[in-house]
Amino acid sequence: MGPTNMSYLNPKTVTLIGIPGLEHVQFWIGFPFFGMFLVALLGNIFLLIIISTERSLHQPMYIFLAVLAATDLGLCIAIGPKMLAIFWLGSCLMAFDACLTQLFFIHALQGLESGILLAMAFDRYVAICDPLRHTSILTPFFLVRVVLMVAIRATVLVGILPILLKRLHLFHSVVIVHSYCEHMAVVKLAAEDVHINKSFGLFVAFAILGFDMIFVFISYVLIFQAVFSLSQKEARVKAFSTCTAHIIVFLEFYILAFFSFFSHRFGHVPPYAHILLSTLYLLVPPALNPIVYGVKTKEIRRQVARIFILKPDMQQ
Incomplete structure (x- = not known):
């Protein structure tokens, strides 16, 4: 079947409209999002610097935390610049292949973050339930294997999503009702059978x-x-206090993730509310994670105090 007047065959570009229904205030909405973006960038960069330069923090928990910070940085870079360009500059056009690339990185980094949170939970489980074997179980080789496994899992599973989208040729629209390229938002544009895309998307989630x-x-x-x-x-x-930061981060990530996921597929949430929520889901955890761990983790607080409080005293 050839393309009709209302369909698009193999589109080269797509249009991201941002937040439907709130286009007239998107310019101002961009400022709090930019604030979260900036906090996330600075906080996670600072966390990486502290963990990499302080030898006392070269422990499994902080190594996983460094990987989490790097993942959060990747998420911010994947979503932030284009989203702010839409809000502030009206730069809504995006190459279709670039859209699929953004889709891959956003969902793959989400998958990597989820895997790292599981690894951190396992670290706390061994540290509290079997402390005498903590060092022998969580060896440097084991840490590398865990990070590689969760990275490969996310890359392989999420990597199939854009491949399945690429096999679609006929679309009834090229306007994505979103502020970034999200899998289901792109799937809904297709004018072909997308049962495989939807089913595999659910499987990956x-x-x-x-x-x-x-x-x-x-x-x-x-x-x-x-x-x-x-x-x-x-x-x-003392044992419970070592887990509080992990519990807070775990709750904020999964509650926002599943609310966004189910509202998109099964709920009757207004489009602007869903898109605001899904955007916050990507930006809030990267912004809050460094703050939560900075406040709740004594070793990181001590290093921050050394940099910002003790340094001036050392110079006197």
């Missing part, structure tokens, strides 16, 4: 986010059992 969330939950159930079985109150408080 549950194979990565669903799998990781279940095992993170199990890890923390076992951790809480071990913590509450401790006889001394001080020991329970």
Whole structure:
């Protein structure tokens, strides 16, 4: 079947409209998003510098935290510049291949972040439930293997999404009702059978986010059992305090992720609300993670204090 007046055959470009219904205020909405973008960039860069330069932080938990910070930086770079160009400059056109590339990096980095959160939960589980074997289990070789495994998993599974989209040729529209190229937003443009695309998208979401969330939950159930079985109150408080930052980050990531995911596919949320939520889901965790770990982690607080408080004293 050839293209009709209302269809597009093998489009070269797409148009991102930003936030539907709020186009008249997108310029001003860009400023709080830019603030989160800036906080995320500076916070995660600062976190990477502290962890890489301080030898006392070369431990499994902080190595995973450094990978998480690098992942958050990648997410910010993947979404922020184009989104702000749409809001502030009206630069809505995007090459179709560039759109698929952005889609891949956004979803692959989400998958990598989920895997790193699972690895951090496992680290806390071993540290609290089997502390004597923590060093022998979480060896440098084991850490490298874990990071490689979650990176390969995300790359392979998410990499199939743009390949499946590339096989589609006929589209009923080239206008993406979103502020970035998201998988389902692109799938909805197709004028062909997209059951495979939708089904595989669901599979990827549950194979990565669903799998990781279940095992993170199990890890923390076992951790809480071990913590509450401790006889001394001080020991329970100390053990629990080492997990609070991870729990906060875990909750913010998965609650926003699944609310955005299900509202897009099964809910009746207004488009502007869904797009605001899904954009916040990508920008809020990268902005909050360095703050949460900076406030809740004593070793990082100490390094920040050395840089900003003790340095002037050393110069006197």
